[in-house]
Amino acid sequence: MGQIVLKSATLPGLDGNNRVVDVLIEGNRFSRIAESGIEVPAGAEVVDCSGFAIFPAFYNGHTHAAMSLLRGYADDMPLQKWLQEYIWPFEAKLTGADIEIACRLAFLEMIKSGTVFFADMYWHRERTIKVVEEMGIRAAVGVTFAELLMTPEQIEDNFNFLAAHTGESERVCLAVAPHSVYTVGEALLKRCADFARAEKFLVHTHLSETLKELEDCERQYGCSPVRLLERAGMLDSNLAAAHCVHFSDDDMKAFVDSGATAVLNPNSNLKLASGIPPIDRLLRAGAKVALGTDGDSSNNNLDMHEEMKLAALLAKVQGGAETLPAHDALKMATVNSARAYGLLDAGEIREGFLADCLLVNLNNERMVPRHNLVSNWVYAADSSCIDSVICNGKFVMRGRHVDGDEEIIREAEACAKRLAAN
Amino acid sequence: MGQIVLKSATLPGLDGNNRVVDVLIEGNRFSRIAESGIEVPAGAEVVDCSGFAIFPAFYNGHTHAAMSLLRGYADDMPLQKWLQEYIWPFEAKLTGADIEIACRLAFLEMIKSGTVFFADMYWHRERTIKVVEEMGIRAAVGVTFAELLMTPEQIEDNFNFLAAHTGESERVCLAVAPHSVYTVGEALLKRCADFARAEKFLVHTHLSETLKELEDCERQYGCSPVRLLERAGMLDSNLAAAHCVHFSDDDMKAFVDSGATAVLNPNSNLKLASGIPPIDRLLRAGAKVALGTDGDSSNNNLDMHEEMKLAALLAKVQGGAETLPAHDALKMATVNSARAYGLLDAGEIREGFLADCLLVNLNNERMVPRHNLVSNWVYAADSSCIDSVICNGKFVMRGRHVDGDEEIIREAEACAKRLAAN
Numbered sequence A, B: 001m002g003q004i005v006l007k008s009a010t011l012p013g014l015d016g017n018n019r020v021v022d023v024l025i026e027g028n029r030f031s032r033i034a035e036s037g038i039e040v041p042a043g044a045e046v047v048d049c050s051g052f053a054i055f056p057a058f059y060n061g062h063t064h065a066a067m068s069l070l071r072g073y074a075d076d077m078p079l080q081k082w083l084q085e086y087i088w089p090f091e092a093k094l095t096g097a098d099i100e101i102a103c104r105l106a107f108l109e110m111i112k113s114g115t116v117f118f119a120d121m122y123w124h125r126e127r128t129i130k131v132v133e134e135m136g137i138r139a140a141v142g143v144t145f146a147e148l149l150m151t152p153e154q155i156e157d158n159f160n161f162l163a164a165h166t167g168e169s170e171r172v173c174l175a176v177a178p179h180s181v182y183t184v185g186e187a188l189l190k191r192c193a194d195f196a197r198a199e200k201f202l203v204h205t206h207l208s209e210t211l212k213e214l215e216d217c218e219r220q221y222g223c224s225p226v227r228l229l230e231r232a233g234m235l236d237s238n239l240a241a242a243h244c245v246h247f248s249d250d251d252m253k254a255f256v257d258s259g260a261t262a263v264l265n266p267n268s269n270l271k272l273a274s275g276i277p278p279i280d281r282l283l284r285a286g287a288k289v290a291l292g293t294d295g296d297s298s299n300n301n302l303d304m305h306e307e308m309k310l311a312a313l314l315a316k317v318q319g320g321a322e323t324l325p326a327h328d329a330l331k332m333a334t335v336n337s338a339r340a341y342g343l344l345d346a347g348e349i350r351e352g353f354l355a356d357c358l359l360v361n362l363n364n365e366r367m368v369p370r371h372n373l374v375s376n377w378v379y380a381a382d383s384s385c386i387d388s389v390i391c392n393g394k395f396v397m398r399g400r401h402v403d404g405d406e407e408i409i410r411e412a413e414a415c416a417k418r419l420a421a422n
Helices: A065-070 A079-091 A095-114 A125-135 A153-162 A186-199 A211-223 A225-231 A249-258 A266-271 A279-286 A302-320 A325-331 A335-340 A373-380 A405-421 B065-070 B079-092 B098-114 B125-135 B150-161 B186-199 B213-219 B227-232 B247-258 B266-271 B279-285 B303-318 B326-333 B334-341 B373-380 B406-419
Strands: A003-011 A019-026 A029-034 A045-048 A052-055 A059-065 A115-122 A138-145 A172-178 A203-205 A239-242 A261-264 A288-291 A357-360 A386-391 A396-397 B002-010 B017-026 B028-033 B045-048 B052-056 B058-063 B116-120 B139-147 B173-177 B203-207 B239-243 B261-264 B288-291 B357-361 B386-391 B395-398
Touching: A003 B203, A045 B334, A052 A373, A059 A239, A059 A261, A059 A288, A059 A335, A065 A079, A065 A095, A065 A115, A065 A405, A095 A115, A095 A125, A095 A396, A095 A405, A095 B288, A115 A125, A115 A335, A115 A386, A125 A172, A138 A153, A153 A172, A153 A186, A172 A186, A172 B150, A186 A203, A186 A225, A203 A225, A203 A373, A211 A225, A211 A405, A225 A249, A249 A279, A261 A279, A266 A302, A266 B303, A279 A288, A279 A302, A288 A302, A288 A325, A288 A335, A288 B079, A302 A325, A302 A373, A325 A335, A325 A373, A335 B266, A335 B288, A357 B203, A386 B125, B002 B326, B028 B079, B052 B373, B058 B213, B058 B239, B058 B261, B058 B288, B058 B334, B065 B079, B065 B098, B065 B125, B065 B406, B098 B125, B098 B406, B116 B125, B116 B203, B116 B334, B116 B386, B125 B139, B139 B203, B150 B173, B150 B186, B186 B203, B186 B227, B203 B227, B213 B227, B213 B239, B227 B247, B247 B279, B261 B279, B261 B334, B266 B303, B266 B357, B279 B288, B279 B334, B288 B303, B288 B326, B303 B326, B303 B373, B326 B334, B326 B373
Parallel strands: A003 A045, A003 A052, A059 A115, A115 A138, A138 A172, A172 A203, A203 A239, A239 A261, A261 A288, B002 B045, B002 B052, B058 B116, B116 B139, B139 B173, B173 B203, B203 B239, B239 B261, B261 B288
Antiparallel strands: A003 A019, A019 A029, A052 A357, A357 A386, A386 A396, B002 B017, B017 B028, B052 B357, B357 B386, B386 B395
């Protein structure tokens, strides 16, 4: 069992009172955190953290990792044109091998911006799982249902894959991922919901992202997407619903009562002109709120720090300057996202919790002066402040270096160039 | 005269077609840009730029640099409490020596995030000018008028300082900076406007930032802040007006007709809950629009890249996904801000223009794949992608290193700690 002592690290307090602590990591857990100094176990690696603050790593509650190859392929155009003329034709060419290359680029990007977990919704889940195992991070890999694009055999294959818990491991779990109310019919939504409840899976879907989705749902089903999920038995505490941009008061009440989590993606919603997520209303209504980045093609990065700051800023302009203070925005991007996917002992620097964390450089100009480290981290920092990233008790980035980064970038560039040319 | 050849640099095209060029810098200008290779003059320094894209550096159209020491000192509270209980008492303690320390931290932060110019509005202008000269960047230093806080002698001193063009140089100019319609009376606004026109100065002010400002102005003067500036003769093409959050249609028309520039600060406006700047309306009305960060105490950083991306995103959610495409957002943060302060030959990589630019790492994961470098730069990148910064023909950052950075950070931290304790 690996042992690491993070020596003399600054543990930021919400009130601006920070503690200097030693943190003992044993295996994949924080086993001891103490101010008085920890006796170093024989064989443990000691890391001098006197110039660093420890923050929880980020948990990305909604993305499409393999869309990294589409970053910048099409921007600044209406959604339908973007999808039909650019995104879908490009995606149609992606092979399993391409997906692996795309995932490596995405995970490199996640690690360098401090993310150790992502909830994914895409195709070729085995390839995604393989690269997650390879690169040392965590994932809730969605097994994606999009009825319009799948054969009945593929749908059965999905359920079999899930029932066998294929590819699940210490760092990987599966989620039932019906894409949305506009790509999955009511009967299959119901089957997914029943299956997930019986087999104890989390459910990950898109919900109320655009006004068009609401209008189409009203026309087809005579109700809102939220009420349709409720009808299908999917609106439950095991649901992580991405976007949640357009909620009526009735939707809001039903959603909050269900205990589902809203996974907001403000960068993507603004960039695609879908709307501004109602963060202040969600918070006032008592909703569980987490954050995600959506894919690289609509953000155009996987930087949870950007998402966290933008969420805090939008909440304030909606509800006043006191809304969503820095420490609550940080929770949205860390512990709230972890919990939405069943990681109940992750997202905080706490004894017994999973050893996922960031070492943030206290001598970066954005972290100075140090009146309030949580404020500096949320409002002033960017990825350049992150020195190292630990996931599951192991360094996945150290001194801003990630193993294999040059090859990952070279392969991704070559692959994307080939796909764009053909 | 110093000569630098930037060899084999990628010059991104707006259409995704990039050119690989050599760039000759002679003195403080780009003197030649050519694809075929430039003959290296004897004694010139040759820099291999084969892994880098050249982008224009950022020009920050509105900030209060010395407020860097207040970063994170007070957040997440209403404006009046923030100002009266935290910001003003802290500021009252700042000496000239503290201002120098604060400016060094601010300029370090600017340089590391790619900014080479800022338009400032604060006190102790001589100290600010001194540190600008020291650190190699550019500034339009506002000579600040805030009638409520100044003696008649201080006001006369301001005009004398301006009339003598005190401290102006190749990289420093002065601007007439009446703080706002709520801190400067109509007579002094008029005197500032007349003086600026006669002496050919730019005018830099806060305008229509909050609804309270509008209500108070209406009560006191019977008109909007925009109409009050017009009445005082200040609404003119030499005006750079920060914020511009609340414009009626009548304000909009008067503002656009005047040829003034709106310098938007969306991060600050959202964080202080002042409102969302009407970017789409300004653009549709044909306004000149530039960007600024406001001070570190309300943003909480000086990162123009964040401002650029946020402006693009807000514009889209206001006006549709086609609004403010990447290359136009980039212009707002570069050439438009430069022009607002009279730098007519800056903000573009162009022969004869001032040699200000960034070397952006093409092998950073956020810049890959390279379908469209302008899109990657605006939507996906952050400061970690910037390798080097050139201002006025000289490197002010190289390989992410800025001379003296450790001492700047140590002094700033010590100074802020002392001020907060007393």
